[in-house]
Amino acid sequence: MIGGPSRVRQFDLHGKNAAELPLPTASGVGGLIEVGDRILFRQTSFVAPSACMLYNPADGSVKKTALFNTSPVDFSDIEAVREFAISKDGTKVPVNILRRKGTKLDGNNPALLYAYGGYGICMRPTFNFEHRLWFDRGGIYVVANLRGGGEYGEEWHLAGNLTKKQNVFDDFAACAEYLIKQGYTRSDKLAVEGGSNGGLLMGAFLTQHPGLARAVVAHVGLYDMLRVELDANGAFNVTEFGTVKAPAQFKALHAYSPFHNVKDGTAYPSVFFLAGETDGRVNPAHSRRMTARLQAATSSNHPILVRLSAASGHGMGTALNEKIAQKADVLAFLFDQLGMRAK
Numbered sequence: 001m002i003g004g005p006s007r008v009r010q011f012d013l014h015g016k017n018a019a020e021l022p023l024p025t026a027s028g029v030g031g032l033i034e035v036g037d038r039i040l041f042r043q044t045s046f047v048a049p050s051a052c053m054l055y056n057p058a059d060g061s062v063k064k065t066a067l068f069n070t071s072p073v074d075f076s077d078i079e080a081v082r083e084f085a086i087s088k089d090g091t092k093v094p095v096n097i098l099r100r101k102g103t104k105l106d107g108n109n110p111a112l113l114y115a116y117g118g119y120g121i122c123m124r125p126t127f128n129f130e131h132r133l134w135f136d137r138g139g140i141y142v143v144a145n146l147r148g149g150g151e152y153g154e155e156w157h158l159a160g161n162l163t164k165k166q167n168v169f170d171d172f173a174a175c176a177e178y179l180i181k182q183g184y185t186r187s188d189k190l191a192v193e194g195g196s197n198g199g200l201l202m203g204a205f206l207t208q209h210p211g212l213a214r215a216v217v218a219h220v221g222l223y224d225m226l227r228v229e230l231d232a233n234g235a236f237n238v239t240e241f242g243t244v245k246a247p248a249q250f251k252a253l254h255a256y257s258p259f260h261n262v263k264d265g266t267a268y269p270s271v272f273f274l275a276g277e278t279d280g281r282v283n284p285a286h287s288r289r290m291t292a293r294l295q296a297a298t299s300s301n302h303p304i305l306v307r308l309s310a311a312s313g314h315g316m317g318t319a320l321n322e323k324i325a326q327k328a329d330v331l332a333f334l335f336d337q338l339g340m341r342a343k
Contacts, residue, residue, distance in 0.1 A: 046080040073132040085178035088170040094145040105183030117146030117168035118197035120157035137340040195219030203258025223290040225257035267300040276312035
């Protein structure tokens with residue numbers, strides 16, 4: 001893996017004469033299987049469904065097999081480009097940008113920036129046909145590989161862990177600023193989205209940079225970081241966020257805790273919180289309290305909304321009809337707030 005995407009390298013029996021398989025930029029590889037004198041593997045990208053590919057070491061060719069997934073929509077007009085934002089401390093942060101071919105970088109494009117940044121979890125290239133709804137309204141979709149994830153190994157994870165968690169938020173803000181600086185979008189056309197640990201990311205982003213994006217979508221997030229470990233599942237998060245019992249960790253938690261950093265009279269962006277009433281991993285009270293606090297504090301006319309569902313928890317096992325309803329509400333919110341129309 002190289003920052004999210006992955007590659008396959010071939011060496012001789014002495015570890016020399018390295019050769020790299022010719023694979024598309026920003027694609028993922030997995031499931032290598034020896035098939036005689038050839039190698040079968042699964043390739044996935046942002047713009048094409050996963051497919052089993054056959055590599056022949058004799059001539060270096062890589063060919064698509066008859067084993068592949070299909071999509072109900074066409075992405076042939078979409079391209080994925082991989083660029084890098086520079087974070088506050090100079091760290092290069094990958095941004096994977098999905099856009100229509102020929103997109104003008106004039107700052108007028110609606111853009112949705114997604115990230116997670118925690119627990120060593122990697123944001124690998126994945127194909128999601130639902131993004132067609134976003135592209136058909138002129139949108140750009142971006143996935144950032146922040147510190148806290150495992151895209152560059154455990155060192156990358158630990159650089160956004162415990163008292164270094166602020167690096168994750170700085171990385172995300174740098175990615176947003178990069179998209180604006182490069183002309184992909186502008187602040188009033190930018191939306192951001194994340195869930196769970198990524199929901200915390202959304203809370204920290206909107207309290208630290210209230211004017212950088214127009215809309216925020218936060219799924220099943222953590223917002224009161226001083227009480228996280230008191231929840232039923234809270235003890236399992238201490239290794240990632242820290243504990244209020246350790247002075248240095250308490251100081252770091254309090255410094256970025258979204259709930260504790262909402263400031264009265266601030267013009268906050270539009271925010272849409274989503275939570276499941278049966279969530280056993282993240283207490284839905286976080287979303288309720290954060291909604292109420294922002295509604296009381298904001299000086300803007302932008303809506304601060306919460307969607308609570310008794311039919312869902314932390315996302316896993318949610319019924320299809322509920323997933324569709326949630327997706328529809330999120331898209332309706334974003335289309336409205338960014339002024340997006342079908343093209």
